[in-house]
Amino acid sequence: MGGGALLAGAAAWTRTSAMGLPEAALMESPDMQPPLFPKSGPDYQPVVTLNGWTLPHRMNGNVKEFHLVAEPVEREMAPGMIAYLWGYNGQSPGPTLEAVEGDRVRIFVTNKLPEHTTVHWHGMILPSGMDGVTGLTQPGIPTGKTFVYEFDLVKSGTFMYHPHADEMTQMAMGMMGFFVIHPKDPALHRVDRDFVFLLNAYDIDPGSYVPRVMEMTDFNMWCWNSRVFPGISHLVAAKGDRVRVRVDNLTMTNHPIHMHGYDFEVTCTDGGWVRPEARWPEVSIDIPVGAMRAYEFDAIHPGDWAVHCHKSHHTMNAMGHDVPTFIGVDKTQLTEKIKRVQPEYMAMGNRGMADMGEMEMPLPDNTIPMMTGWGQFGPIEMGGMFSVVKVREGLSATDYADPGWYEHPAGTVAWEWTGALPAPASAKDAMTVVPPAGHAGHGTKG
Numbered sequence: 210m211g212g213g214a215l216l217a218g219a220a221a222w223t224r225t226s227a228m229g230l231p232e233a234a235l236m237e238s239p240d241m242q243p244p245l246f247p248k249s250g251p252d253y254q255p256v257v258t259l260n261g262w263t264l265p266h267r268m269n270g271n272v273k274e275f276h277l278v279a280e281p282v283e284r285e286m287a288p289g290m291i292a293y294l295w296g297y298n299g300q301s302p303g304p305t306l307e308a309v310e311g312d313r314v315r316i317f318v319t320n321k322l323p324e325h326t327t328v329h330w331h332g333m334i335l336p337s338g339m340d341g342v343t344g345l346t347q348p349g350i351p352t353g354k355t356f357v358y359e360f361d362l363v364k365s366g367t368f369m370y371h372p373h374a375d376e377m378t379q380m381a382m383g384m385m386g387f388f389v390i391h392p393k394d395p396a397l398h399r400v401d402r403d404f405v406f407l408l409n410a411y412d413i414d415p416g417s418y419v420p421r422v423m424e425m426t427d428f429n430m431w432c433w434n435s436r437v438f439p440g441i442s443h444l445v446a447a448k449g450d451r452v453r454v455r456v457d458n459l460t461m462t463n464h465p466i467h468m469h470g471y472d473f474e475v476t477c478t479d480g481g482w483v484r485p486e487a488r489w490p491e492v493s494i495d496i497p498v499g500a501m502r503a504y505e506f507d508a509i510h511p512g513d514w515a516v517h518c519h520k521s522h523h524t525m526n527a528m529g530h531d532v533p534t535f536i537g538v539d540k541t542q543l544t545e546k547i548k549r550v551q552p553e554y555m556a557m558g559n560r561g562m563a564d565m566g567e568m569e570m571p572l573p574d575n576t577i578p579m580m581t582g583w584g585q586f587g588p589i590e591m592g593g594m595f596s597v598v599k600v601r602e603g604l605s606a607t608d609y610a611d612p613g614w615y616e617h618p619a620g621t622v623a624w625e626w627t628g629a630l631p632a633p634a635s636a637k638d639a640m641t642v643v644p645p646a647g648h649a650g651h652g653t654k655g
Contacts, residue, residue: 228267228269228274230276230317230355231266231267231274231275231276231317232267232276233276233277233278233298233317233319234264234265234276234298234304235278235298235299236261236262236298236299236300236304237299237300239260239284239285239300239436239440240260240442241257241258241259241260241261241262241442241609242257242258242261242262242263243257243607243609244256244257244263244403244607244609245262245263245265245307247309249268250309250312251309251391251393251395252395253307253309253391253392253395254391254399254400254401254402254403255307255403256305256307256387256389256403256404256405256455257402257403257404257405257609258304258305258387258404258405258406258434259404259405259406259433259434259436259441259442259444259596260406260433260434260435260436260440260441260442261300261302261304261305261387261405261406261434262300262304262305263304263305263306263307264276264277264298264303264304264305264306266306266308266314269315271313272313272314272315272359273308273312273313273314273315274314274315274316274317275306275314275315275316275317276316276317276319277297277298277303277304277316277317277318277319277328277370278297278298278318278319278321279295279296279297279318279319279320279321279322279326279328279350279372279384280295280296280297280298280299280321280322281293281294281295281296281321281322281323282294282295282296282299282300282301282383284296284300284301284383284435284436285436285440286430286432286435286436286437286440286577287436287437287438287439287440287526287577287581288439288440288577289575289576289577290575290576290577291418291575292383292411292413292418292419292420292430292435293418293419294382294383294420294435295322295379295382295383295384296383296384296435297384297386300435301382301383301384301385301435302383302385302386302387302407302409302434302435303370303384303385303386304386305386305387305388305389305405306370306386306387306388306389307389307390307391308362308388308389308390308391309362309365309390309391309392309393310362310363310364310365310390310391310392310393311361311362311363311393312361312362312390313359313360313361313362314358314359314360314361314362315357315358315359316328316357316358316359317355317356317357318350318355318356318357318358319354319355320350320351320352320353320354320355320356321352321353322352322379323352324349324352324374324375325343325348325349325350325351325352325374325375326349326350326372326374326375326379326384327341327342327343327347327349327350327356327372327373327374328341328358328370328371328372329341329342329370329371329372329373330358330360330368330369330370330388331368331369331370331371331388331479331499332366332368332369332479332480332501333360333362333364333368333388333390334363334364335360335361335363336360339358339359339360340373341358341372341373342373343373343374343375349374350374362390364390364481365390365391365392365393365397365398365482366390366477366479366480366481366482367387367388367389367390367405367455367457367477367479367501367503368387368388368389368390368479368501369385369386369387369388369407369457369459369479369501370385370386370387370388371384371385371386371459372384377422378422380459381411381420381422381424382420382422383409383411383420383435385407385409385459386407387405387407387455387457389405389455398476398477398482399451400450400451400452400453400505401446401447401450401451401452401606402446402447402450402451402452402453402609403452403453403455404444404452404453404454404455405454405455405456405457406433406434406455406456406457407433407434407456407457407458407459408431408432408433408456408457408458408459408460408464408496408518408594409432409433409434409435409459409460410428410430410431410432410460410461411428411429411430411432411435412424412427412428412429412430413429413430413576414429415573415575415576416573416574416575416576417575418575425461426461426462428460428461429526430526430593431460431518431522431523431524431525431593431594432593432594433594433596437526437577437592437593437594438524438526438581438582438589438591438592438593438594438595438596439581439582439583439589439592441595441596442596443596443597443598443599443611444516444596444597444598444599445599445601445604445608445609445610445611445612446508446598446599446600446601446604447508447600447601447602447603447604447605447606447608448508448509448511448600448601448602448603448604449507449508449509450507450508451505451506451507451508452505452506452507452508453476453503453504453505454468454503454504454505454516455477455501455502455503456494456496456501456502456503457479457496457500457501458496458497458498458499458500458501459498459499460498461498462498462520463495463496463497463498464495464496464518464520464523464594465493465494465495465496465518465519465520466493466494466495466496466502466516466517466518466519466594467492467493467516467517467518467519468492468493468506468514468515468516468598469514469515469516469598470510470512470514470598471492471506471510471514471598472490472491472492472506473490473491473492473494473504473505473506474488474489474490474491474504474505474506475488475489475491475494475502475503475504476488476503476504476505477501477502477503478500478501478502478503479500479501491504493519508600509600510600511600511601511602511615512599512600512615512617513584513597513598513599513614513615514597514598514599514600515595515596515597515598516595516596516597516598517591517594517595517596518593518594518595523593523594524591524592524593524594524595525591525592525593526576526577526578526581526592526593577592578592582595584614585614599611599612599615601615
């Protein structure tokens, strides 16, 4: 009965509103869009969504109104590969929503999916009837219908939105997005650059387009915002900037996100801000399933610094998990025989997998190499959950463009030693003494 009253109230509002339904902004470009600075109300430093954008809103009296459209989308995961996903407003993930603590928001959700859906506002404090759980707090939004969610934003922080309707299918198809609520005090937790991205994963066979939604563990496309390296935006910062990175995890496993060249402070979880005296230093932060972690650092070390998931298989693309290990195997004779019927055959794997980063091999349609991406010194030999933090001097506050590869000062790049090598230590010079057979343990010289 309460749900029916809620729906009747929402329907009555849409009939009597002089402004009608807000425009549903659409984004088709996979490129990272510039931050959307506030035009009215409290000031804040807007976020930048990797390979994403912020949804514009309109003011209706003292209410901020947004319009999300749940619909099938095509997402370029990286140049050369398209996925047929479900998302919002033309993309997966959907656009980031930004507002301010204390705002009242009204969010119109139009369903263009082939089945009903809802939106759950993950981690947010709101009335139960706005929580978006099909059957429990509301009926599903039928295909072709628009429902309205309306509530006050009672706390600042970093949150998500995603369905709680046929959740396994709809989230596996890419339905998710960020909701960032800025503090009412513009000076509180202020940073110079604020990046956000979602961790998500898919199982898409090479040559196919639609994820296998029944998969639980064996994913082959590990993504940030439904993108894989080298298609993931760089995180560009000016030297001296205070930088925040907010990471949400909606995959089936945890991800230890590691950033090179810096240590950082963990400053926020999806439960709220971490008090300054409770923050802790890290160089890697593990993001649990269904959770958010934000970290901050001062960009004082110029350069190109890798940032990636430290599970090594998560920095690969389109992995074939049944590939045998050939390390140490002499494939010379086998290669000669295969080339008689397939002249373009190339033997790989007997020296490791780094050859994958250099070879330009024919691939099935609509897939990308397992290792890919090039830097100024050659193939980077990465994929999946990998990007680069680029810190440069002299960037303007609104410049997020790729500055190119870092020009290393003379003498600061590892180099090849061409002089004489020291003679290897002989056993009699070694500190560790191997005991005779039959004796347990090891001894050392005094």
